[in-house]
Amino acid sequence: xxxxxxxxVNQKRVAKVLKKCRAYLxxxxxxxxxxxxxKANFHKLKTELSRLIDPxxxxxxxxxxxxxRYSERQIIGVEKGGFDNFL
Amino acid sequence: xxxxxxxxVNQKRVAKVLKKCRAYLxxxxxxxxxxxxxKANFHKLKTELSRLIDPxxxxxxxxxxxxxRYSERQIIGVEKGGFDNFL
Numbered sequence: 001x002x003x004x005x006x007x008x009v010n011q012k013r014v015a016k017v018l019k020k021c022r023a024y025l026x027x028x029x030x031x032x033x034x035x036x037x038x039k040a041n042f043h044k045l046k047t048e049l050s051r052l053i054d055p056x057x058x059x060x061x062x063x064x065x066x067x068x069r070y071s072e073r074q075i076i077g078v079e080k081g082g083f084d085n086f087l
Numbered sequence: 088x089x090x091x092x093x094x095x096v097n098q099k100r101v102a103k104v105l106k107k108c109r110a111y112l113x114x115x116x117x118x119x120x121x122x123x124x125x126k127a128n129f130h131k132l133k134t135e136l137s138r139l140i141d142p143x144x145x146x147x148x149x150x151x152x153x154x155x156r157y158s159e160r161q162i163i164g165v166e167k168g169g170f171d172n173f174l
Contacts, residue, residue, distance in 0.1 A: 059164040066158035
C-alpha cells in the first residue's frame with residue numbers, strides 16, 4: 001500500500017513523531033511523509049504513533065491510496081524537504 | 088482531478104492562504120485540504136497561492152491523484168477538522 005501521512009503535533013512531541021515516521025516512510029517536507037509500506041508495518045507505525053502522541057491535542061492524518069502511487073506531486077514555494085539533512 | 092493539498096506557511100500569511108484554499112477545496116484539518124477540482128480552477132488556485140505566499144519561506148505541497156479519490160483516510164488523535172466552524 002502507498003500512504004501519505006501528515007501530522008500536526010505539539011512541539012514537545014514532534015521530534016519523536018518525526019523520527020518514528022522516518023523509520024517507516026520517506027520524509028517529503030515539514031510534517032508530510034509518503035511511501036510504500038506493508039500492512040504489517042503500517043499497523044506497527046499506527047500503534048507506535050498512538051503511543052507517542054497526545055490524542056486530545058495532536059493529530060495524524062493518513063491517506064491510503066488505491067493505486068500504488070499518486071499521479072503527481074507539485075510544490076509551490078520553498079522545497080523544505082530533505083532526506084538525510086535532518087535530525 | 089482529485090487533489091490533496093498541504094501547506095506550511097508563516098503565521099502572518101496563514102489566514103489568507105487558508106481562505107483561498109477553502110474557496111476551492113474542502114478543509115480536512117489544520118493545514119490539510121482535499122477535493123475534486125477542475126483543471127482550470129486548479130490553475131487559478133496555484134496562481135493565486137503563488138501570489139499569497141513567500142516563496143523563500145512558505146511551501147505548499149499538492150498531490151494529484153490518478154484515481155478520483157484516495158482509498159481511505161485514517162486519523163489518529165484528535166479530529167481537528169471542521170467545515171463550517173472555522174473563520
